[in-house]
Amino acid sequence: MSGGTAGRRWAVLLVLPALVPVAAVVGAALVSAVLLSLGLTPLVGQPRLSLDAWRGAAGDLGTATLLSLGIAAAATVVAAAVGLCLALAATAVVRRSRLLGALAALTIPVPHLVGAAAMGLLLADTGFLPRLLGVSPDAWPPLVGGEWWVAVVAEYAWKESAFVALVVGGVLASRARSYDETAALLGAGRWARFRFVTLPLAAPALGAASAVTFVYTLGSYEVAALLGRPFPEPLPVMAVRLAGSIDLTVRPQAAAVAVTTAVLALAAVLLALRALRRLSAWD
Template sequence: MVTAQSLGLMPLVGRPELSTAAYTAHGGDLLVGGGLSLAIAGTSTLLACLIGFMAALIMMQGRWCGKLVAAMSSLSIPLPHIVGAAATGLLLADSGLLARVFGTAERWPPLVGGPWWAAVIFEYAWKESAFVGLVLAGTLATRSVDYEETAALLGAGRLGRLRHVLLPLSLPALMTSGTIAFIYSFGSYEVAWLLGRPYPEPLPVMALRLYNSVTLTSRPEAAAVAVVTAAVSLCAVLMALAFLRKIPLWR
């Protein structure tokens, strides 16, 4: 239905006519928005996977710090991203908590609404790292103990066990959870809408703006942006599946 509307086959006004005008009406902004969305989602997903992997290793230790990290991760999962975005804005804005604590409001970098979209990336990385960490901890808890003990008996050090045991065992779960985090970061609009710049717009923010426009002809353009977003997400899933099929543990 959305694809048909983007191609002019289900117009709100006028006669149906096959056309790609909705895709070319904002061609330049569509490309810029797509690149921006990929940069935000890719950077935040890489950070989430790195932080989540380290958090999972801490959870696997079974000590009080691991239990604390697990509890904090579990508490952050149910929080909606809109709440996380509001908390991030109150924390990182030039009039926020950190700027007041350090007394550097005038010299505080533009993290919220700045050119590097730092607050948006921080919020996605924070929220999704908790998800990645819990998934990896659950995976490693059922697989890694025997292998790690065997590697230790054979003389492998900590770095050796990390490289040859923990990382290969966690790779399928890391790839799967990272793909989920990427798709969500790429397709959600609320965090970028609250913490980002007015221009350029990520694809979800552009789709929402066009959909809510008073001009009825903008509805096919919003549908076109949504179709592009869905197509990129589908490509990410297919690439992840192709990569997973090459991992022996997945097979």
């Protein structure tokens, strides 16, 4: 239909002003990173196609990738679970307790760096929590800089759970109550209502918010750098360290790590979009 085609063309035109800068910045950055990692735009010497940078980084790349995926997955799962609970609590007691909503919303404008510093002060072996509990630094588990990256996951989960709660709560607030009442009158108890009605209704929003959380955590640097251990490093920490190194010849390795991170994030987004399309078919 010509009307439909014209309408679509008009829609594309309207989107262009937003699309062009994004494509230019992200595209240019990615292309230059790829070129750098392949030795085609060296800082010193002649351009030459080579996989040297990838080979150089390969030793730590596998561990870093697994570590990054692990941190992002753990933080996402915790944030999604806590966020969903917050959203349910906030919508269940509509108007009666705005405190919960306010607390969740307050978390959002706090920068991650500030959150990380606070988490460090709270969870370190000489931090606030062990002092409050009267545990000596020796007996306190290594939450900050420890083997399990607990403080890092905790910080991401804390901050992102508020984001998840905001997104999911918005969806539930507008529709959950009437469906919940309908289900109750059809004989569904509390658990059945959650399992068969509330959760499916929240699923698209929860999935989208979780995908954003995962990708953000995967590519985020500062929290892992502050609260993590020096080795092994997650991908973004490794990329920043290599890029800032005084040895200029490792710059292409930094680019290789950055490209890997971007590819992983892109793959996660594509997978999430596919899953969400199925979930949102009814939304």
